[in-house]
Amino acid sequence: MNRLSPLIVRRTGRFxxxxxxxxxxxxxxxxxxxxxxxxxxxxxxxIGGLVFFGTFLA
Known part of the structure; x- marks a missing residue:
């Protein structure tokens, strides 16, 4: 579990x-x-994604 799991409350029902x-x-x-x-x-x-895709598409 991650650190946000205690903050999540789930309710049942359609809406x-x-x-x-x-x-x-x-x-x-x-x-x-x-x-x-x-x-x-x-x-x-x-920034790493910009560098990777910038060189990949160039």
Missing amino acids: APAEALPLPSGMSAQAAGSMAEDLKLFVTFW
Whole structure:
């Protein structure tokens, strides 16, 4: 399971709305650090994809 699994609440039914649980106050500092790490990883792979497909299509 990933770190978002405790935040996901599933309801049954055809048109059941999705609801997220509120974050506990102790997770805010940890979430900020992991968000920066996720953003850094995303930007790295996005730039890598630009380089790869730029050279592949050139």
